Amino acid sequence: DGGITQSPKYLFRKEGQNVTLSCEQNLNHDAMYWYRQDPGQGLRLIYYSQIVNDFQKGDIAEGYSVSREKKESFPLTVTSAQKNPTAFYLCASSIPQGRGYGYTFGSGTRLTVV
Amino acid sequence: GENVEQHPSTLSVQEGDSAVIKCTYSDSASNYFPWYKQELGKGPQLIIDIRSNVGEKKDQRIAVTLNKTAKHFSLHITETQPEDSAVYFCAAKGSARQLTFGSGTQLTVLP
Numbered sequence: 001d002g003g004i005t006q007s008p009k010y011l012f013r014k015e016g017q018n019v020t021l022s023c024e025q026n027l028n029h030d031a032m033y034w035y036r037q038d039p040g041q042g043l044r045l046i047y048y049s050q051i052v053n054d055f056q057k058g059d060i061a062e063g064y065s066v067s068r069e070k071k072e073s074f075p076l077t078v079t080s081a082q083k084n085p086t087a088f089y090l091c092a093s094s095i096p097q098g099r100g101y102g103y104t105f106g107s108g109t110r111l112t113v114v
Numbered sequence: 115g116e117n118v119e120q121h122p123s124t125l126s127v128q129e130g131d132s133a134v135i136k137c138t139y140s141d142s143a144s145n146y147f148p149w150y151k152q153e154l155g156k157g158p159q160l161i162i163d164i165r166s167n168v169g170e171k172k173d174q175r176i177a178v179t180l181n182k183t184a185k186h187f188s189l190h191i192t193e194t195q196p197e198d199s200a201v202y203f204c205a206a207k208g209s210a211r212q213l214t215f216g217s218g219t220q221l222t223v224l225p
Contacts, residue, residue: 104160
């Protein structure tokens with residue numbers, strides 16, 4: 001079955017560490033997105049990528065970095081510069097604009113700073 | 115850019131009653147409006163969507179209405195069931211190439 005796989009489901013980070021969240025999709029979608037979800041604040045866009053080797057900052061990109069070397073993969077690195085990284089992180093993908101707009105989401109990674 | 119406001123933030127209904135969640139958007143160029151359901155600890159799932167050339171769309175107990183003039187759209191759930199309890203998000207796609215989400219509504223269906 002096609003879908004988006006996020007790993008790990010739970011991740012613990014020590015102060016000052018960088019951590020990388022994995023997102024893989026086999027839907028042949030061109031666009032991929034990373035969102036952060038905090039209680040009562042909905043979904044906030046961190047980074048997005050419309051095509052391989054290209055990505056743009058979203059509304060809250062500070063302290064995060066991404067890469068898009070393959071169509072199927074869009075990993076997110078939470079750097080030590082992110083002061084409050086504890087949150088639920090969601091990855092999504094979509095087919096190219098003009099042929100539909102729906103997003104497919106992964107099941108999320110819950111990151112906790114310890 | 116696009117701004118989407120969603121109300122109410124929490125909603126409790128008795129099982130069998132109807133639930134209505136409302137959203138407004140700011141970008142008059144917005145042309146796609148999906149609704150997502152998120153269960154605890156999971157990613158959002160698309161439950162229904164509507165495009166700007168349609169005023170209403172229905173899928174069994176779920177319906178969405180769109181008023182382009184007033185720039186608002188609503189989700190209607192009839193004959194609610196306990197399994198409808200979840201967080202619901204509206205979204206809009208305007209001039210930007212990605213969706214802008216509302217802040218979510220926690221729906222609780224009381225038995």
